[in-house]
Amino acid sequence: MSQTRIVEVRAGILKKNDELARALRARFEEAGVYVVNLVSSPGTGKTQFLERTLTELVARGVRTAALVGDLETDHDARRLARSGAPARQINTHGRCHLEAEMIGDFLGEWELSALDFLFIENVGNLVCPASYDLGEALRVALLSVTEGEDKPLKYPTMFNSADVAVITKMDLAEACDFDRAAAHAAIHDVRPGMTILEVSSKRGSGMDDWMTLLHDRRAAWHRRARDGSA
Amino acid sequence: MHELSLAQGIVEQATAAAREANAERVVAVQLKVGRLAGVEPGALRFCYDAATQGTFLEGSRLEIVDVPLVVWCAHCLTTVELPGVQSFRCPTCATPCGEIRQGRELEIASLEIAP
Ligand SMILES: [Zn+2]
Numbered sequence: 301m302s303q304t305r306i307v308e309v310r311a312g313i314l315k316k317n318d319e320l321a322r323a324l325r326a327r328f329e330e331a332g333v334y335v336v337n338l339v340s341s342p343g344t345g346k347t348q349f350l351e352r353t354l355t356e357l358v359a360r361g362v363r364t365a366a367l368v369g370d371l372e373t374d375h376d377a378r379r380l381a382r383s384g385a386p387a388r389q390i391n392t393h394g395r396c397h398l399e400a401e402m403i404g405d406f407l408g409e410w411e412l413s414a415l416d417f418l419f420i421e422n423v424g425n426l427v428c429p430a431s432y433d434l435g436e437a438l439r440v441a442l443l444s445v446t447e448g449e450d451k452p453l454k455y456p457t458m459f460n461s462a463d464v465a466v467i468t469k470m471d472l473a474e475a476c477d478f479d480r481a482a483a484h485a486a487i488h489d490v491r492p493g494m495t496i497l498e499v500s501s502k503r504g505s506g507m508d509d510w511m512t513l514l515h516d517r518r519a520a521w522h523r524r525a526r527d528g529s530a
Numbered sequence: 531m532h533e534l535s536l537a538q539g540i541v542e543q544a545t546a547a548a549r550e551a552n553a554e555r556v557v558a559v560q561l562k563v564g565r566l567a568g569v570e571p572g573a574l575r576f577c578y579d580a581a582t583q584g585t586f587l588e589g590s591r592l593e594i595v596d597v598p599l600v601v602w603c604a605h606c607l608t609t610v611e612l613p614g615v616q617s618f619r620c621p622t623c624a625t626p627c628g629e630i631r632q633g634r635e636l637e638i639a640s641l642e643i644a645p
Contacts, residue, residue: 304557304642304643306640306642306643307547307551308640309543309544309547309637309638309639310637310638310639311547312636312637313539313540313543313561315539316542395535399535427568428532428568431536431567431569431636453616456566456615456616457566460615460618461568489616489617489618490616490617490618491628492618492627
């Protein structure tokens, strides 16, 4: 019988992704582009929300672009391009989440310093994307009124890892008997103090608050970067 | 399911560490998994067996050590362990506690190697 011994390792399993994400984050900061990672389950209206967001930003003269993760198709990128903002599809070929490496690969020849915002629409999945840092400055978790108020309790890791929660399809709230207070309470149970916005991408309600939040967060991020390097 | 990607990450990191330690073979991998790491241990075990096939880790055991969720309570001025991941409230005083001190870990703690 052979002897065995124990060696300490202490290596993070996601080390490779985390290192790539750190490099991306430095690159984004250098270029001054504020990167927003949108996560949700399938069917929350993430693409519609992003399309509306891009359209509103373009109308305000804000320079913006989008990367869209999708299992196989490029429908979403084509749909988003209607906003006037450049959009590129990342086909994950069955993978359930985006990784930092894919973001780096798909940025291609985009001139990042010519952008104010870059949106990343993650694969519709509330589990796996939580573990992968994409170098984003802001992670936004979407849930729709049609999903039930307890969704955050079913996916606490994702809601806890996000910075902001956006409740979508508010135009359907009444028809769904959506309990706003219960939804807010569930979000705050898994992420105390989290900022919550309520929007209807279809009607446009709540979009002004969302624009204000994006603007404010980006400004604060800029101040931090400037003070940090000063 | 991202557990296959994670299992491949384990194989890469453990192989490098084992070779550095001049191991002849890896007997077991001890993994720390936080309650909030977003990992399903059953799925990870299943993927581990598949991902280690034909590698330096083939036939090794995966030992998963659960790391509890520990947060800071600003009212009690102490760290507290939460019984679950659905309610970030101090079990003693019910204050919402968002500051995580432990529970996100996803790392190889150690390897059992031969010789
Ligand atoms: Zn307390």
